[in-house]
Amino acid sequence: MELAPLLLLLFAFTLSIFLGFELIAKVPSQLHTPLMSGSNAISGITIVGALLALNIGESPLAKWLGFASVVLATINVVGGYIVTDRMLAMFKKKGGPKL
């Protein structure tokens, strides 16, 4: 069995952990809430998995589970990005050089 591609996936997984740690190291505390909400929207990436569950030819049960998943993941993605943008818009509004 050819496992090299799978190992590559695990490789990407491991590197992403370190990347995630590094990205957050120095964030001012007033940005923690938008950061959390923005990364929450990214975790809606599971929508990709949900869409792929909607293959033609699958049983109705599998497809309806996939459909429910698409709806929920879309709420997570769309809602998450909009609330983050709303929060950040308030910081922007004052037009100062910083925050």
Add this chain to the structure above:
Amino acid sequence: MNAVLINLLYIISSILFIFGIKMLGSADTARRGNRLSAVGMLMAVVATLLYLGLDWWMVAGGIALGSIIGIVAAYRVQMTAMPEMVALFNGFGGLASLLVGAAEYIKLRDNGMDSYLKLLEAQSGVTVPGWFVLVAIGLTILIGGITFTGSVVAYAKLAGQISGKPTLFAGQKLINLLMMAASLVGIGLLTAGVDSEVAFISGVVLVILSLVLGVLMTIPIGGGDMPVVISLLNSLSGIAASMAGFIILNNVLVVAGCLVGASGIILSLIMCKSMNRTIGNVLFSGFGATVQAAGEVKGEMKASSTEDAYYVLEAAQSVVFIPGYGMAVAQAQHAVKELAELLEANGAEIRFAIHPVAGRMPGHMNVLLAEADVPYEQLFEMDQVNPVMSTVDVAIVIGANDVVNPAALNDPGSPIYGMPIINAHEAKTVYCLKRGKGTGFSGLENALFFGENTRMLYGDAKATVSALVAEFGK
């Protein structure tokens, strides 16, 4: 070839996520960063649709329905209710991952292992052993389920639909531990074979266990610790998405999910550090459930009126506002800003002192004060304001409690001993706006309220501040 194009698009969207998170960490670029990551998400969705062969009606219907609900919810939510909204969205993400796991499991049973793995290889170009897929399904369901019910409990606690007090019962930790062990056994049994009834039943049991575990792990955590919990649950939903990526061998799911997972953990640790507690203490100690035994608070709380407060404020040269969750609940931020402007016009120096864990989310107070247009220059972090606190004439504590409790400094018996606080008690006069005489979210008595120089202004924070504003108008 189609698959190559799709994977190239996935790589680009992963890069956009990385840049997006990076830019979210700096004030100047945060908004662009968020939009960049939204573009990345759109790209990932479009790339996925290029697989063709999807049921278009269900795709379009699902995305349309989800978008409408998401847009309406996101635009209607009040700024003060942001923490619970994020918790709820997060829960939906977790449930979505759980359903992906369930749908893939049903597909596996429908098609049989061999043809399922062939389909998977055709879609992803990666060959995997059957047990690997089953373990990934098990982990996705377990983590997704915990994220879902955990987030719902966090939502209910924040929205005040259930008590914010920790719920504890005998043997709780043991039960959680046993259920976790049972879940892992369940994942093991899943690999027994797709046709086996034992495996199917253990899959169903796993779903139930994960949902119950999410509730049991969250209820012992007090409302005051919800920021850390939401951040952790956010991390978990990322990991669930990542596990779902291992089921279908999709690299954008693995990478993006993992990025969120890792950054969420770091954020949680940063928050714990600012409370001077370990993450284990936050999750397992049932913090605030016990009534404080050591260090009986002496003295009595002295109530005052807005008229008296007006005379003190009118003469004050420097005023520090210390906002807490109570300001969010009362939606008092605009009234507070109005009062601050009046005081400034009256010649006082205005500062807003913001504790890193004030409110129910990190940076919660910053968001609210930004909404009310408080100038950025007036916002100070705890470490900047504490050194000058003894020179401050009046400190106004608006619905904050633990973050100004001097017991954290001088009472080794207190559960919050060692937590850095804003030294409001050092100000010449302290006014505390509070709804009633009871203890706050954490259930601790606050020595500050009994202090010699402290006056209590009871009532709704917004009404009290508005009354003060009216006094200035007289």
